Amino acid sequence: MNMNYQSNLTYFKPKKALGYVGGVFCLLAVPAFFMVGIFALIPLIIGVLCLFVNRELNVRGSDVEEQIKAETDRLAAELEDKHYDVKQPNPRMTVTVIGDYVTEGEGLKIRRSSLGKNITSRYRVAAVGTKNGRLYFLEESFSTIDDGNYSSSEGDYDFTELDRVEYGPAEGASIPHSEFAIIAKSGEEVLRVPAPTDYTTEKYVEDLNADFRRAHAKTADQTDQ
Numbered sequence: 001m002n003m004n005y006q007s008n009l010t011y012f013k014p015k016k017a018l019g020y021v022g023g024v025f026c027l028l029a030v031p032a033f034f035m036v037g038i039f040a041l042i043p044l045i046i047g048v049l050c051l052f053v054n055r056e057l058n059v060r061g062s063d064v065e066e067q068i069k070a071e072t073d074r075l076a077a078e079l080e081d082k083h084y085d086v087k088q089p090n091p092r093m094t095v096t097v098i099g100d101y102v103t104e105g106e107g108l109k110i111r112r113s114s115l116g117k118n119i120t121s122r123y124r125v126a127a128v129g130t131k132n133g134r135l136y137f138l139e140e141s142f143s144t145i146d147d148g149n150y151s152s153s154e155g156d157y158d159f160t161e162l163d164r165v166e167y168g169p170a171e172g173a174s175i176p177h178s179e180f181a182i183i184a185k186s187g188e189e190v191l192r193v194p195a196p197t198d199y200t201t202e203k204y205v206e207d208l209n210a211d212f213r214r215a216h217a218k219t220a221d222q223t224d225q
Contacts, residue, residue, distance in 0.1 A: 001071055001142060001150070008064050009145040012109040012121060061113035064144055071142070072097045072125050079127040079138045088132070096204055099125025100194035102141070103175040109145065110175075118175055121145045126180075126193045130208070133159050133215060135182070137191055155182075155190050159215035163187075167195065167205040180205070 076095040084092055102108065102122040109121040126139040135157050143149035166181045180195035195201050 001147070003067050003071070003142075003144055003147065005143075005145050005147055008067070008121075011061065011064055011119075012111050012145070061111070061115075061117070061119050064119060067144065068123055071140075072099060072127070075125065075138055075140060076127040079129055079136060082138075083129065083131060083136055093129045093131035093136075095127050095129040097125060097127050098180050098193055098195050098201060098204075099123060100177060100196055102194060103173065103177055122149070124193045126191055128191075130159075130211065135159065135162060135208075137182075139191060139193065153191075157184070157190065159212050160219050161185060162190075162212050164212065165205045165208045167202060170194070 076097050080092055080095050100123070101118060101120040102124050103110070103118060103120055105122060111119050113119050122141070122143050124139070124141040126137050128135065128137045130136070135155070137155045139153045139155075141151045161184055163183050163185045166179075166183060168178060170177050170179045178195045178197040178201070179192060180201065181192040182190050184190050
């Protein structure tokens with residue numbers, strides 16, 4: 001997994017004092033200009049250098065999210081390649097990636113981004129694909145700050161084995177978020193991952209449930225015959 005663990009860890013630490021020092025020097029340059037003229041450039045230059053170095057040292061939330069995006073893209077490609085079948089008219093299947101930050105757990109680090117998003121040190125995601133009446137998934141749970149904190153699972157089910165997909169607010173969560181879960185006809189929960197709250201995910205859930213209902217109806221018709 002291509003994660004810059006040490007660098008990501010700094011994102012969850014308090015901001016570096018260097019940035020505050022740079023801001024102070026830049027502010028001092030204004031009154032200093034009226035007192036010593038051109039020599040006021042000295043604190044201004046020092047301040048600008050401090051701000052620049054601080055910016056380069058600080059990890060942004062977008063830096064963490066770019067690494068996560070690269071990993072989820074890799075997972076989707078792995079699922080697609082795993083079930084590629086050149087003998088089929090449509091050998092490739094469309095893969096949907098569903099996942100989000102984990103917001104509960106011991107030792108979890110969390111920070112609210114400048115855009116108001118909760119970014120945590122753990123992510124859980126599933127690549128889900130359907131093809132010829134079957135559903136496949138690869139699921140991963142990983143840390144962005146620790147290479148030893150990783151787990152994964154996979155699934156391969158006929159539509160007739162699955163009862164429904166559930167999607168909605170997580171119950172009892174201290175930080176509100178949505179969850180995506182696939183439930184088998186036996187009642188077993190075969191997959192559960194945090195999910196974004198958006199229309200795209202909602203529509204995908206509706207489409208999957210419609211696929212399951214059609215498969216169940218077809219099986220029932222065949223049984224009656």
